Amino acid sequence: MIRVLLPYHLRTLARLDSEVLLEVESPPTLSAVLDALETCYPVLRGTIRDQMTGQRRPFVRFFAGKEDLSHHPPDSALPEAVASGGEPFLVIGAMAGG
Amino acid sequence: MSKIRVLVGTRKGAFILTSDGKREQWKISDPRFAGWEIYHLKGSPAESDRLFASQTSGWFGQMIQRSDDGGENWEPVGNEFNYDGVPGTHQWYDGTQHPWEFKRVWHLEPSPTDPDTIYAGAEDAALFKTTDGGRTWKELAGVRSAKGHLWQPGAGGMGLHTIVLDPKRPERIFIAISAAGVFRTDDAGQTWQPTNRGLKSPYEIPDPEAEVGHCVHRIAMHPSRPGVLFMQKHWDVMRSDDAGESWHEISGNLPSDFGFPIDVHANEPETIYVVPIKSDSEHFPPEGKLRVYRSRTGGNEWEALTNGLPQRDCYVNVLRDAMAVDSLDPCGIYFGTTGGQVYASADSGDTWNPIVRDLPAVLSVEVQTLP
Numbered sequence: 001m002i003r004v005l006l007p008y009h010l011r012t013l014a015r016l017d018s019e020v021l022l023e024v025e026s027p028p029t030l031s032a033v034l035d036a037l038e039t040c041y042p043v044l045r046g047t048i049r050d051q052m053t054g055q056r057r058p059f060v061r062f063f064a065g066k067e068d069l070s071h072h073p074p075d076s077a078l079p080e081a082v083a084s085g086g087e088p089f090l091v092i093g094a095m096a097g098g
Numbered sequence: 099m100s101k102i103r104v105l106v107g108t109r110k111g112a113f114i115l116t117s118d119g120k121r122e123q124w125k126i127s128d129p130r131f132a133g134w135e136i137y138h139l140k141g142s143p144a145e146s147d148r149l150f151a152s153q154t155s156g157w158f159g160q161m162i163q164r165s166d167d168g169g170e171n172w173e174p175v176g177n178e179f180n181y182d183g184v185p186g187t188h189q190w191y192d193g194t195q196h197p198w199e200f201k202r203v204w205h206l207e208p209s210p211t212d213p214d215t216i217y218a219g220a221e222d223a224a225l226f227k228t229t230d231g232g233r234t235w236k237e238l239a240g241v242r243s244a245k246g247h248l249w250q251p252g253a254g255g256m257g258l259h260t261i262v263l264d265p266k267r268p269e270r271i272f273i274a275i276s277a278a279g280v281f282r283t284d285d286a287g288q289t290w291q292p293t294n295r296g297l298k299s300p301y302e303i304p305d306p307e308a309e310v311g312h313c314v315h316r317i318a319m320h321p322s323r324p325g326v327l328f329m330q331k332h333w334d335v336m337r338s339d340d341a342g343e344s345w346h347e348i349s350g351n352l353p354s355d356f357g358f359p360i361d362v363h364a365n366e367p368e369t370i371y372v373v374p375i376k377s378d379s380e381h382f383p384p385e386g387k388l389r390v391y392r393s394r395t396g397g398n399e400w401e402a403l404t405n406g407l408p409q410r411d412c413y414v415n416v417l418r419d420a421m422a423v424d425s426l427d428p429c430g431i432y433f434g435t436t437g438g439q440v441y442a443s444a445d446s447g448d449t450w451n452p453i454v455r456d457l458p459a460v461l462s463v464e465v466q467t468l469p
Contacts, residue, residue: 009133009158013174046177047158059157093157 002033002078003088010048010091014041019088028083030062031074048091063090102424103168103466104432105149106440107136110458112151114169117453121430121444124453130172131163138419138462140206145213146468150232152203152218160202162218162232175232179203179220182239188222189250198222198242205419207261211268219258223249223275225287238287241273245292245310252277252313259418260317264324272317272327272342277302279312280329282342293342302332315358316418320367328370328397330360330418335372337397348397353384359421363446364429368396371423371431371447373416382413390433392447406450407441414439419462426467434460 004020011017022036038045045051048060054074056062062069065079065087081087104115111129130136131153139151147168153161160179163172179200187195201221209215218226218235224242226235241258249256260274269286272293279294292309303311313332320326329336329345334355336345349355354374363369370393376384383389388407391400414437424430431447434440438457443450 007157009155013158013161043161043174046160050159051178052180057157057159096156 001085002028002036002082003085004033004037005088005090006044007091007093009093010044013047014043016041026083027077029074030069030072030076030078033078033089034074059094059096061092061094063092100426101468102426102430103141103468104422104440104442104453105139105141105169105462105464105466106434106457106460107139107151107419107462108434108438108458108460109135112136112139112169113454113457115440115453119426121424121426121442124442126454127169130169135202136461137202138205138464140208140464141466142208142213142216143210144208146466148208148213148231150206150208150216152206154202160200162203162206162235164232176228176234179218179224179226179235180237181224181242182237186242186247188242188246188256189248191250195247198224200224201255202257204257204259205261207263210263210265217261217263217271219261219273221255221257222251223256223258223278225258225261225273227287238283240283240287240289241281244281244290246278248310249275249278250311260314262317262319262327264319265321266324270324270341272319274314274317274329276315277311277313279310279314280317280327280342293338294345295343296338296345297331297336298334298347299332316360318360318362318370320362323367326367326396328360328362330357330372332356332378335360335397348393350393350398350400352391352400353389353402357416358418359416359433361421361423361431363431364423364425365427366394366429366446369394369446370397371421372400373421373433375415381415386410386412388412388414388435390431390443390447390450403443403447403450405448406443417461420460422463422465424465424467430465432463432465434463436460 002022064082100119106113111132114127137152142148149165151163164175185198190196205219207217214231225238262272264270281290297312300306315330325341327338337348390403414435421433431443436459440453
């Protein structure tokens with residue numbers, strides 16, 4: 001199982017109070033996790049990736065196993081620590097100054 | 099006795115303010131959608147407990163929320179706003195053409211008769227329609243065919259911010275777009291024509307009387323006289339007596355002809371309200387005095403309404419969607435400020451009181467008069 005931790009506003013939108021557990025075919029990739037997340041929680045479609053292009057929204061970041069995967073290709077495999085469920089896959093709302 | 103429900107959209111959530119018909123004691127709700135920008139929320143005239151909200155975020159994009167119990171509980175219903183076909187391009191700041199890109203919904207306008215039909219005005223300027231209560235949205239792309247390639251965003255973005263439905267001719271709709279102007283359809287949204295004759299914009303566009311390119315801030319109509327429109331433009335307050343075919347200036351003795359909202363008294367079609375703002379350079383009230391101006395003559399002759407409003411050291415703004423009226427007698431007038439105050443007058447503007455003083459910056463105010 002893949003553990004996914006969402007930012008506060010997306011947890012509120014999806015009515016979640018903790019991290020999400022997702023069944024994803026092995027080896028799990030970035031896009032496979034996001035596809036599974038959106039299948040389980042359709043309300044999140046368009047909030048992490050653009051509806052039309054499928055591109056990551058500019059102020060959303062993906063962290064996994066202490067790496068920033070935001071610029072990795074969608075078919076990138078997730079680090080073993082995340083793929084095994086040891087660490088969560090983090091969807092982050094980028095910090096905005098001010 | 100009637101009840102009043104005021105729907106307030108702010109930079110950090112929505113608030114619902116309720117009172118009985120006396121409009122003296124108000125209950126303020128907890129924030130809805132806390133932390134999200136709520137550009138606009140509005141109730142369905144056909145089903146008063148059905149409300150719609152435009153929830154947006156620079157991080158997570160657009161969501162349309164719907165309530166069927168007057169705002170207690172909400173459900174996210176849809177967020178897919180795709181331009182029809184190949185979106186094409188519009189004028190960009192550097193003179194090149196730039197592709198249309200959806201950013202957010204500025205304004206929601208529910209049908210007066212069908213609780214499942216709502217129009218949405220978007221940035222970049224486009225008009226969308228749903229007929230299933232907000233779940234799916236289809237663009238009425240004819241709007242952008244009205245010389246859309248010549249439209250250019252202003253500093254505030256190229257938003258379609260005003261949608262006025264003609265109550266007597268359902269096939270007629272007026273819309274207004276920042277830095278583009280007013281447009282009208284007479285065939286339920288298939289085809290549109292610019293309706294900007296008479297507008298003059300000498301410091302905004304090279305041809306001051308161009309067919310498109312005028313920075314219209316807001317238009318308003320009284321439902322009993324849908325051929326008469328009032329407009330607050332970037333400069334000038336204007337009036338049309340022929341459904342937008344031509345416009346003439348009615349700024350008269352206003353201390354500034356810049357401002358954002360304009361609204362019409364619910365029971366007196368010739369009584370209109372504006373909030374003059376000093377200039378486009380200093381978006382705050384002239385002399386630090388917050389004054390609503392009322393004309394009882396359909397324009398040109400204006401009186402300052404100050405009783406209960408701050409008359410010194412006031413430097414807030416009142417945005418285009420942040421004024422509304424109820425339909426009681428005497429008519430109630432409401433507006434919200436970028437300083438987080440929502441003011442109400444239960445006597446057509448003669449006296450004012452703050453309903454609430456310390457909300458986040460107010461983006462929109464709508465009012466429902468409930469039985």
